[in-house]
Amino acid sequence: MPRQLLLDDLPDLARGAALLGAGGGGDPYIGLLLVTAELERGATITLLDPDEVADDALVVASAFMGAPTVVIEKIPGGDEPVMALRKLELHLGRTADAIIPMECGGLNSMIPLLVAARTGLPIVDGDGMGRAFPELQMETFGVYGVAGSPIAICNERGHVAIIETGHDNASMEWYARAVTVRMGGVAYIAEYPMTGTQVKQTAIHGTLSLALELGRVIRTAHEQHRNPFTALVECLAGTIYRFGHSLLEGKVTDVERQSADGFVRGTARIATFDGLRTVELTFQNEHLMARSGDRLLAVAPDLITVLDAETAFPITTEALRYGQRVRVFVIGTPEIMRTPEALEVFGPRAFGLDEEWTPVEQLVALT
Known part of the structure; x- marks a missing residue:
């Protein structure tokens, strides 16, 4: 049954989306402020289960694209994603019946909510990544046969481009x-x-409902004086993700990052407080791989995220700083993301990593 997303839901959803963002997808805080402002002005957001969407409905994915660090410098006004939708509708000669998040992680969980609030269109409770990924072809929509184009791209000046490449999503x-x-x-x-x-x-x-649930779990664990990391593991066990695990607790000892070609790339190192063990994270907007020396600990498409050691609040890649006390937390991916077709598009090789994908629950069992 369609349901309304409430104002009080938004902070929990943003927190859970930051967790599912695997360090990327952009900090949801800016989007949270924009969506909150819309609901405070009386807008509503209707959430639809995918099975509630009419078979012949037109559904469009909405998102921001680019380097997350740039969003901090160029805060959106809110009109941009709506304009992109309207230009695509004009190009298609048909209005959309619903929107869906491109990805459920980070800021890109909030942008579709903003569009829903401003247009009155319902939003589908699902997405095409189950996390955040850095490239547009890395979506289950495309993996299983949907053409990504035509795509409408809009900036803060109202400039718009339409790109058509058929089914060539790359x-x-x-x-x-x-x-x-x-x-x-x-x-x-x-x-x-x-x-x-x-x-x-x-x-x-x-996945939107899951983000809301995970964010609520972190908050209520604090309110009930429970361990939030244990609460996350217990919650994930009952979802399509099935697995969560704390790899390491320590402090950030080094971060290297640079913005180039529309991405933020880099590495981060986290060492245990006694200095006896170090985990190195490789990221391209999102964390892609975790290693300890020669040992692989986790690799995309499994989720690798960095959480504050006390609060379990997620820390995005652009917010990582030397000296932060953190936990490296890993999450398994749903079955739909584990098929050979899916791994060809967003498995380790798709990022130039010289690794074969091994499920994170198996890698953890070996440590």
Whole structure:
């Protein structure tokens, strides 16, 4: 049954989305402020289960694109993602019946909510990544046959580009990335126009509800004086993700990052407080790999995230700083993201990593 997303839900959803963002997807705080302002003005957001979407409905994915650090410098006004949607509708000659998040992680959980609040369109409780990934073709929509284009790309000046590459979603990403760089490093997009039937078949179901649940679990654990990390592990065990585990607790000893080609790339090192063990994280907007010396601890598409050691609040890659006391926390991925077709698109090799994917629960069992 369709349900309303309430104002009080937003902080929990943002917190859970930051967790599912695997360090990327952008800090949801800016988006949280924008969506909160819309609901305080009387807007409503209706959440639909994928099975509640009409088979012939037109559903469009909404998101921001670019380097998360740039969003901090170029705070959106809120019109940009709506304009991208409207330009895509004009190009298609049809209005959308619903929107869906491109990804459920970070700021890109909030941008579709903003569009829903401003347009009155319902938002589908699901997404195409189950986390955050750095490239547009890395979506289950595309893995299972949906064309990402035509895509509309809009910046804060109202400049818009439409790109059509058919079912060649990797080329769509390549062209769209170049446009985004020319637009100043961040833009807002409407993409993957699809039917309700395709949503049911290709989306990862229930991820907005999951983000809300995970954020609530962290908050209530503090209120009840429970260990939030234990609470997260228990919560994840009953979801399609099934597995959560704390790899290491310690402090950040080094962070190297640079923005180039529309991405933030770098490494972070976290050492135990006694200095006897170190984990190195490799990221491209999102954390992609965790290693301890020669030992692989986790690798995409499994989720690797850094949480504050006391609060369990997620810390994005752009917010990592020397001296922070943190936990490295890993989460397994749903079955829809573990198929050979999916791993070809967003497994380790897709990021240039010389690793074969091994489920994180198996890697943890070996440590």
